[in-house]
Amino acid sequence: MPPIVRIYKKSIVTALFLVIVLGTGGFVFRGELRNLLDFKKITEQAGLPKETAIDETQNLEEVISREENISSEIAADDSSKDSEQEVLGAATQKKPLPAEINLKVPFTPQAPHANWELPYGEACEEASALMVHYFFNKKTFTKESADMEIKKLVDFQTKKYGFYKDSTADETARFIKDYWKYKKVRVLPASIDAIKQELATGRPVIIPAAGRLLGNPNFRHPGPLYHMLVVKGYTKDGKFITNDPGTRNGANYVYDQKALMNAIHDWNGGDVNNGKKVIIVVDKNK
Structure with missing residues (x-):
């Protein structure tokens, strides 16, 4: 066999060997990376505060209701300075925010069966709204029930508005009210304190986001242009606890607050990076 042919065949064998090795290594690496992400998630979740069920939030709502009534009394009562000072004293003794909470x-996930074709790839708004609704109604998901509900x-x-993709905060609030007949769904300016206040009174918070700024390593690169997720709690060390429907690893996913x-x-x-900073808060019907 001529040397050139022999060298050519050897090169082909070497190339095939490298393809097999690199392919196998890549598969193993992807598996290891997935395991590392799962381990990181499990480690973070181990230190999260105990979850608070909807029934356990009732006392928090009662505290806020009493404070609102007291404030109304202050505004209405002009008859006596002494009585006004008594009421004012009671109103200013507000219960501080808990150090941590996890509803x-x-x-x-927005793709319950891991099928990211439409409509699931565009269903983060629906999945987020569903999670809040199920919380208020003490229900849990199966893959089948989530798929059907989405x-x-x-x-x-689609039938009522003519579209369902890329819903703004106001449009999401609208379909929540129209579909489930919630009487009060608010779109509010976003701040760390505003989110904590709502969580402390037993209300999960839906947030619209520039998905690629979230930096979630579980997203398919480069991540969604626009996304929605649910904030369900916060920790003592400056983290928000979320349910992020954009990944199968989204339950109790922890984001830095900033x-x-x-x-x-x-x-x-579509100019999401310059969109308003707002949150969506659903008030449970009485």
């Missing part, structure tokens, strides 16, 4: 919001929400919006605040932006016609 027991059930989780579903499709029903998509169908409802990083999450930086990513909060409304749709803004």
Whole structure:
């Protein structure tokens, strides 16, 4: 066999060997990377505060209600300085925010069966709204129930509004009210304190976000242009606890508070990075 042919064959064998090795190594590496991400998630979750069920938040709502009533009394009572000072004293003794809280919001990814084709790839708004609704109604998800509920929400919006993709905060609040008949769904300016105040009274918070600013390593590169997720708690050390429907690893996913605040932006016609910083808060019907 001529030397050139022999060298050529040897090169082909070497190339095939490298392809097999690198392919196998890449597969192993991806598996190891996935395991590392899962381990990081499990480690972070181990230190999270105990989850608070909807029934356990009732006393928090009662505290806020009493404070609001006291404030109303102050405004209405002009008859006596002494009585006004008594009421004022009671009103200023507000219960401070808990050091940490973690509401027991059930989780579903927006693609319950890991099928990221439409409508699931665009269903973060629906999945986020569903998680809040299920929390208020003490329900849990199966893959089948989540899949059915997401499709029903998509169908409802398509028929009623003519679209379901890339819903703004106001549009998301609208379909929550129209579909489930919630009487009060608020879109508020976003701040760390505003989010904590709502969580402390037993209300999960839905946030619109520039998905690529979230820096979630579980997202498919480069991440969603626009995203929605649920904030369900906060920790003592400056983290927000979320249910992020954009990944199967989204239950109790922890974001740094400043990083999450930086990513909060409304749709803004597709110019998401310049969208308003707002949050969506659903008040449970009495």
